[in-house]
Each structure stands twice: as structure tokens, then as C-alpha cells.
Amino acid sequence: MSADFIAVLANPSAGRGRHRGLLPGVVEALGVAGRPVRILEAGSGAEAELACHRAVGEGAAALVAVGGDGTVHRALQAIAGTEVGFGVVPAGTGNDFASASGVPLHALKAAEAIGLALRDQRAQHLDLALTRTDRGDRRWFCAVLAAGFDALVNERANRMRRPRGPRRYDLAIVLELARLRAREYVLHADGIEHRFPAEIVAVGNCASYGGGMRILPDADPADGLLDVIYAAPLGRTGLTRLKPRLRHGTHVTDPRVTVLRARRVRIEAEGIIGYADGERLGPLPLEIDCVPGAVRLLR
Template sequence: MKIQLVVNPSAGKGRAQALLPQVAAILRDSGHQVGILLSRDFDEARQMTREVAEAGEDVLAVMGGDGIMHLGINACAGHPSTALGLIPAGTGNDLARGVGLDPRDPVAAARVIAAGRSRRIDLAQVADRFIGTVVATGFDALVNRRANQMPWPKGSLRYPLATLAELRVFSPLSYRLVIDDTVRELEAMLVAVGNTSCYGGGMQICPRADPTDGLLDVTIIHPVGRLKLLRLLPSMYSGRFARDACVEQLRARQVRVEGPGLVGFGDGELIGAAPLTVTSVPAAITVLVPDTSGTPLPGVPHWGPP
């Protein structure tokens, strides 16, 4: 294979750059042609990933966090001849989790790419953007926005601190949902629409999501007190929160989210203000994955919080 590896060298507080020689050696020692592109910022990484996919290379591999993986899926979505390889080296690594990779092991992910096993997976689409993981629109989206604005601390510690800060001022949000052909008006703490199961560094907000079934998983947390929501948060890492009576789970091909003041984040990136229409795009891209011997992707191990 001809592999072009686009790297965010600052990902994981420099972990990506430190592990790059080992990752590159694994790919090259497997007999593949490997090119390495180091990005200086998000815009440059976007341009690099687009150019690799447009050139029709065999594999676009991306190394870093969910931001660069978001760019990778959007580059490959319009170019089916280019497969996507994922090397998790950031703080969240949720797309890597969703396709069965160990989010803590970039070296193992490089071996997966070298082995060349591939699988078609679905994506979620919002306007002209493709999402690999989850579209967040409620309390979770506000936490994401607050975390992105925090200059300190760096890494995954931002999210628990942003959660506590947001919880102090949060109240239920008004939603109008169109779930396939069904209209619902309700108040909720959050409505999450998932292609894969995790966001926020391993929180299984859509624990049954399967990125090969052609459907989106919808999780609604109905209004609860702040202390109850705080108690639920730790169990999101295992998915056990979904057993609570305040949690509703659905599946759909398309979900439209409307409501005053609602904002959407997908793959941790800002999508924009509501209204947002999220549509499942079945078998949208080819991804290099571990050998799962035909088992469904939701059966991958849960690696827990970073």
C-alpha cells in the first residue's frame, strides 16, 4: 500500500511527535510506501488530508486526536478509493474506540494499518459535515464548548472541570425533535445522536451504537436534578447510566434537532447552532480495523476513561 500519514505533532502534549519514529518504522518495515506530513495547525491538517484523498492514495492515515480524525473522515467521505487509518495519540481518541482500536496504544494502531484489514463503516452527516462519533446538543455540548475555551488545564482534565462549572448554571433545555417521521417536543438535559458509542474521552453515551447498521442511536436524558446528573456522569464510562429511568434510547435514520439556544458539536468540533439535521450515511468510508473475525463493532472492549 501507499500510505500518507498526516500527523498533529502536538497531540497528546507532544506524545504524537515522540512516537512518530516508531509508528513510521512499523509501517515501512511492513513493506509499504510511507509519506509523512507534519501539520502545524488545524487548517493545514485539513488541507493535507484533502490533498491525500483527492490524489487517490491507498491509505490516508491520521495521527493525533479526534480533531485530526474528524478531518480524515471528511476527506475520505468523498473519495471511496482511499481508506482511512487511525493512530490515536490525543486525549479523547473516541473514533478509535468506536472502530475497535485501543485508544491508548498508537503503536498497536500502526500495526493494524500495516496489516491492511478494512471495513466499511457508516457516518453521520450534518449539512456538508461528516461525523464519525456523536453529535452532542445539550448539557454535553455546553461542556464541550466551555472546555474548548479553558486555557488550563490541558488534556482530559478539562472535561471534568468544565462539567462541574457548567452544572452550577445549567437547567433543562427545550427541544423539538423530528425522529424519522415522528415529532416530539420535550425538555431534556441532553439529546445525543451517535454513529459510534463514545465521546468525551470514553463516555459511552450511546452504548449500543453500531457504525455498520445504517442507523443512528439517540440518547435522551430527561430532566433531573443537578445532583442526579452528577451521579450519572461516572456511569457513562461503562454505559450503565442507560439503565436509569430518566434515560431513553432510540434508533433512527435521521434526526432533526431544533430549540432555542441549542448548539451542536460533532467529534468534539463545533458544528453550529440548531436547527441541525443528522442523517445516517451507510457504509460511507473504508477504515482499517483490527481483526474482529466478523464480530460486530459494538462488541469491542471498553477501555475506560483516559
């Protein structure tokens, strides 16, 4: 197949498999762009990233991620910082980047909008976050980096083999609540140091994570800034009471909650594995930069 094609990365298990029959309709809707469509083959996350890098290197006019934030995260590793157009067809359990960036949440409408934007050469430049470890490893993310209780829950759930499905995550929450303790953090926001004990710490390019939990309700992926949140130690009861308020973003009015904005953030803490867009990044410390206009979104 010649260059100037549309590459499509699809996650068949996204949305717990609810959208398995979606792909033919997506391909048909993208056809309005008048370009050939290539479906990328991948059996794992690592293979998906390699396939995306290969497609971009071979001259793809656009890369389209069909799935949730995890699929978007994989595709971004190839597309970030390039002039190749990027499209998102929301088909996951969590579509937080799509929601924040104005992508139609109906999958086929999103695909058609991508095709029309590519045909008409329209794109919106949006920010992304770039993380670096002290060893120099780099990862991009689009939505939210969890570096507190939610990161611990993700790490535990990923180590568990049973039960399957969402019940595993629910059990991980119960188990982590049982051993909940505030950890000591050192956070630098544009060079200003903050030291505090906390159970909740997150850095966001977008407002929500986990399928609509508005952890940073005022975060904007087009303002050139990262939003940072941390809370004074809450204990099990306080954390349990605060969690439901995340859905509406009203937790930020709690006097124990602090929200900052910065272009560059560094987070240090012992025993925390950072997760961004629901994907495992690695142990803290992590440095995070907001990179304005790092992706050309087709919508």
C-alpha cells in the same frame, strides 16, 4: 513523490503530547505495505483538512490519522465517501472511534495492522454520520454528537483562556452546572417528531465519547443506524449522580432516559452549539444522516 502513497496526518499535541516520539515508529510499521509514506504538514485544524484533501486528490492509497478523535474527525472530511483506505493510530486522550471499530489500541500495533491490511487489500466498510445545517454546511463525524450539557461545557471551555489543560474543562463543568436549566428540544427521528425538555441530548454512530464515556452503549458503527439519547430534566443533583454511570453505560436503565434509533435525525433547540468528536460544528438546528459504509477502514 508519486501517487499510490500513504499519507499520514499526525497531531503532535494529541494525548497531551505523550506520543511526540511516536511518529518514526509509525512510519516504520506502515512500511510493511511496501509503499512510500508522506507526512502531511499542518499548523492548524483547517490546514490539516486542506492537507488531507490535497493528499486524496493526488492519489493517496491510504490516509492515516495519528491522534485522537479530533484528528480522525479532520481526516474524515477528506476521506468519507471515497474508496481511499483509512487508518487510525490511536494516540489521543479520547480514542472512541478506534475503540468502537476494533482498532488495536497500541499505536505501533495499529500502524502495522494498517500496513498489512493495505498490502493485502483488506478493508472493513463502516458507517459515518453526516451533519447538515439549514444553510447547507456539511460535516462528517465518526463517534458522538453532543447537543446538550456536554456541548455547553465544550463551548464554555473553548472560550476560556485559563486554566490550561484538563482543569479548564473541569472548571467549565462547574460553571455550567451553576447555570443548568433544561431546554426545549424538537427532535425528528425518521420523520417522527418528539418534543421534550432536557439537559442531556446526544446522537451517536459509536458508543462512547470523551475517552470512554459510554453515552450510547449499544451504538454500532456497522448497523446503518444512529442511536439517539435524551433524558427528562434531572437538575444538578440528578445530573451529577447520572454522570458517573456513563462510564459503564448503565444510565440507560434510568426510567428518565430515552434511547431511539433512526437513519435520519434532526435536532432543534435555542442556544446550543453542537459538538461532534469533540469538535465544534455550529448552532442547532442540525440534521444528521447515517451513511452506511462511508469509510473503508484498514485494520
